[in-house]
Amino acid sequence: ELHNKLLGLRSSRDDSEVNRRGKSREEESGVTSLKSQRGKKGYLARRIFEIVCEVMASEGMEELFRRATAQGRDTTDSELADRMFNNIDTRFASATTRQEKVEVLSLVSDLGMTIDETIRCVPSATAHYINIAKKFNRGGMDFDIKYKRDRFDETKNARFVEFLYRSNALITLPWGDTLCTLSDGTKTPIASVARKFSFSRICRMYRKDLEMSKEMHLKLGRGSITRILKVLAKRKTERMTCVDEFSVDAYEGWKQLTAVVEELRGHGLIGNDEEKAMKRWIRISRAHLEGEYQSEVAESSKVAHHCSRFSLSDPTRKYYASQCAHEHHGKCTDCDQLYLLMANLSSLTDQLADAEAS
Template sequence: MSQRRIIPVGAGICTSCRKKLSVDVTDDYKAAVIQDIESFKDIVNRNLNKAAELYCYQTANTFGESTNDPDSQSLISSQSSEPLLSQNHHSDWEEENKTPLEKFNAAMKILDRNFPCLNSQLNLPWRCISKSSNSYYMKIIMKSIHLILDYITPVQTESVKKDICRKMLSEAEEDEDNVDEMTESLIASYLKQDNRVVQIQILSLFADKFTKEKLLELIPGITIFKIDAARRHAALTYPGQVISPPTIIRPRLSMPKVLHFLEFISCPSYHQAVGYGSKTLTLSSGAEIKIPKVVRNILASRLVNSYMQYCREESEYQCLSRATLFKILKVCVASQKRNMHGLNNITSEGMKAVDVLQRLISKLQVFGLSHEVSACLESLLAHVNQHLKFEMKSHIESKSLCADHCSIYSLSDPKCDEFRSACSHKHEQYCDECSATCKLDTALIEAFESPTSQPGKPIV
């Protein structure tokens, strides 16, 4: 009561609040409350008396009695008019306090009792709602339009609806064609800018308001790429947000790693110095160094793959990135090998031998070798050719547990003691790639001796 707040009847009051109220309430306030209670009792008693008199009058009329008392007639008229006034006042208050949703549902129920009630108004953007919500609101809208047209033009609903659609489409096209002053100012500022980043920042303010065809028409020299970039910027950040280009930090290369890679590619297995000619190497400082002409007998991609495989095998050495390795190879001056004659006769003779074997496999097909066996032989021959040309170089070591990789064991002559050396280790390992040559040799001998004996047996 001291706070002048209304609480429900029967609501509980905590002990602390009850103590505060008992302390705060003064005697004058208690006397005023008692007086208000007495006044409320008098009003209730008067209303009860009036109600009793009205009941007596209605009872007398029911039994055929009449009264000529003017006071009673005035009392009855006042009592009968008061409910009507209060009812009218209550209905007006309800109408004024109805929400737009309630007004819409009430109006639609007046037109059609079976019209479905609208559960909620749409507050989210139309493009952001789900498919189910879109279909629900479209259903309510279409039913409302049809219902109103049935009342206004009950016979010509379809024709009127077509005219309304044409009118709305024409108005929408006119709105799209109209360019306000703010958009014209933005287009003018866009054309004055020379910086591409600032142009995208300005274009993001109005890129979503027009179609791409309209933007190409309004802004001379604009491209589809700029429109897409502006819309992407508006969607990811905010229209007109300042575009800060990302800071690109280029770390310095580790010189030990660079030297490790240069040492690997300088191996005679991958480079050969030509006995004639020279090239000039220009450094970043401007100095020029003349170096002998070098020929690289392997592709750059194969060289990078071999180096990365070598680093993984050597205790997982962390080498430079693949792109950096390609850039270093691009800077290193070297000619690409195109003809093996005169540079590496061993490789040239090996390539001739592979061609002879290829023709031999084709000839065996004429004498009855099956197509499956010949295909397996050709696949195995191609695999051995690639291994001997590119991968075998990285497998060879001076001391290796694999007999095919050990250079001491491979170069030792078993018949001549002067050209033979004993290995201090055992050859216990086995390499599938290097042993493919022996498999090819055995398979070719078997196919040559009996081409038709095992027509369906695949070569492993």
């Protein structure tokens, strides 16, 4: 009961009032200043003892403190501190609930000691509980309030999964199924998928997509994204398929472009800086075609490179051509840079071929 009264008093009183009353006590009662006691441990013990006296007799606190200290004149400050901190340590170790542990440590958490000093005085205490006790003393925690953490948001998860499939970050494999457990406990088979991009790149694409659609309030945290992508990690290819062959051909094509740049550098047609710039744009163009470009391509687009009707039409055969109902006056910086890069490489390779022929 005394302990509960002490906690109630300390949580409700104002800091300025504590300083004023503490100063008046020392001036009126003639009690030696606590800060002048030898040893910090003895000072802390007398500080707790003074608070207990104030709770027991708020009006006659000075008289109670004088009589209590007079009866214990044979006890030194160090012995008093050892007994008091041993009792606090025993109470903390025997506490069965989190709230009780925090309340016990709140007696010593606001006495100006560091975490290491508090642990030396109360060996059973931990840094975690000491920090919670400090927060409790500042009034930042109420054990009567039940805190609930929202660990699952179906809307945000659905938005992220929809982005993964729409942005072509996943490839549905033509073989195998994966059993997924739903929230109601039932298991349903879904087609196995392979993740095409790295974690950091998917996060960048996801954030950019949310910013463009103005849906940043549906953004998932990195922890949730990690758990979802862990399920959708790249799986080992079991056999070659048409999709795999296209992927292999594309990979070899980018490697050949890099080899062409290195060969041009070896023949002195480009300098070191130009070689680095071309290799950099090869990497950027590859990332663009594998990621953002696939989500930007549409049947009808004002950007010529993004319009599938225009790009797949053969101008020489009317049976394989289709007219667009719009004009292509849009521009894509990444696509234009790729075409410029290919034009430069073509021009340089022609120069190299002419030089070797001559």
